Amino acid sequence: MRGNSHISGKSTARKNALRGGALVALAAMVVAAVETGSAMAGEDKGADTQVSAAQAAGLGAKEKLVKRDVIKDADGTTHTRYDRTYAGMPVVGGDLIVHRAPSGKVTTTKASDHRIAVKTTVAAEDATEGADATALAAAKSEKVTGAKAGKSTRIVWASEGKPRLALRTVVHGTQKDGTPSELHVITDAESGKKLASLEENRGFLTAGQSKKAAAAAARTKAAAEEGTGASQYSGDVKLTTTKEGNGYTLTDSERGKGQTTDLGNKEDDTGKGEPFTDEDNKWGGKRQTAAVDAHYGAETTWDYYKSVHKRNGIKDDGKGALSRVHYGKGYVNAFWDDASFAMTYGDGEGDKKPLTSLDVAAHEMSHGVTSATANLNYEGESGGLNEATSDIFATDVEFTAKNKKDAGDYLIGEQIDINGDGSPLRYMDKPSKDKQSLDYWSEDAGNVDVHYSSGIANHFFYLLSEGSGKKKIGDVEYDSPTKDGSKVKGIGRDKAAKIWYKALTAYMTSTTDYKDARTATLKAADDLFGKDSTESKAVAAAWTGVNVK
Structure with a gap:
């Protein structure tokens, strides 16, 4: 469940810092692949290396793997997840998992069983010139307003059918319900035909549901403090905060320094927001109530993944997420943003029902877990x-x-x-x-x-x-x-x-x-x-x- 909102010029400027989803992780990993080259082949001695993984997967000479995640079972079995590049281009739908049993037996699970091979890595001139127009037309058909297309980049499209050279154009704008839109439009690099369009901002509601609802009416070593909060949905709850000067902030030093901030009802999905402060560490009332629910939701979701699944944070890297409340005015949605590693909450219809209940918070942050693991295509x-x-x-x-x-x-x-x-x-x-x-x-x-x-x-x-x-x-x-x-x-x-x-x-x-x-x-x-x-x-x-x- 992710939301949609206005994309500012600042957001457009960071078009290379893509949001969570099938294409986001690949974009980041390709950068890593370019920077590190084949250096990864020597990492993780005793586990799967890039070279042995490529051999197990039967990859060709132009293909490289970029490690994204490793899961180790109690019996010693490892499941190493890789994204793939071909001639330096990301292969969307080319991810795979290498499973190594304690006996040494290796098997693979692939997103695509097709052999990755394209007849050319050069896009046709007409297709390149027409990619922006195709992308903007796709955005218009999906009712994205204020659409601005970024520069197209070459990829290999392997998510559906035979792999082919394609162009990916990222269009920023605003979805029908006010949620920021980051639409990834994929076009065939030879014919210029649209192959797919993937919305990277995933709201708790569909745009239609949101519209229906509207119509219906720190310090690095700071010690953790225990505060209390009067929430709107979960009653009186305990909150982990941090002492700052003469008061406290909603910064959780026990859970990767996760923080809850106030966006001031601005439609700014790129800003960090202003910290909430309180003198007596007793939170609630006015603008703080939504923050109490959001902070409690982040803490509870962290604790759940830690205690039940032994996962140390959303990316399993010990990093806490940013929770931003009071986004826009009358915004009936909430969304997770991988690029800023943040949750964003609207205040609901009439600014009376913030979308900060526990299941909304856990749902949205779990999109981050999916992005960091299976990275399921959002279509x-x-x-x-x-x-x-x-x-x-x-x-x-x-x-x-x-x-x-x-x-x-x-x-x-x-x-x-x-x-x-x-x-x-x-x-x-x-x-x-x-x-x-x-x-x-x-x-x-x-x-x-x-x-x-x-x-x-x-x-x-x-x-x-x-x-x-x-x-x-x-x-x-x-x-x-x-x-x-x-x-x-x-x-x-x-x-x-x-x-x-x-x-x-x-x-x-x-x-x-x-x-x-x-x-x-x-x-x-x-x-x-x-x-x-x-x-x-x-x-x-x-x-x-x-x-x-």
């Missing part, structure tokens, strides 16, 4: 899996937090009242209750908005956790059906979340679709609980229940 079925991943972890964060005012449930956005009638934004037990999300997979699943195709994986997660049929959990009644009428027995949310995290970090790639997700989660369940285990059988049954066979 088609992989885009639905990207959105579902954020819903799945947001749900588990909410349950794990055990907050009395915001008890765990399988409802998404139930507190922020987007629809104006007290109903949640999404339902995991039967996603179609929102009148738009998909309960089951069909061949058309990749053609609907990713916020709605996410329903398939959300439904899978509910079935795997709780099983099919009627059930009351806390104060909420659920009734989850299956496509074929089969009965599914749940294995519990804790196990289900661990299976999904394992699949995301060890087996999913940028192009993973629902069929691939079934394979990835089965591998993850086998790794965690053993082949033919009750858990593995439950994974298979839950996928069958949502028509992924």
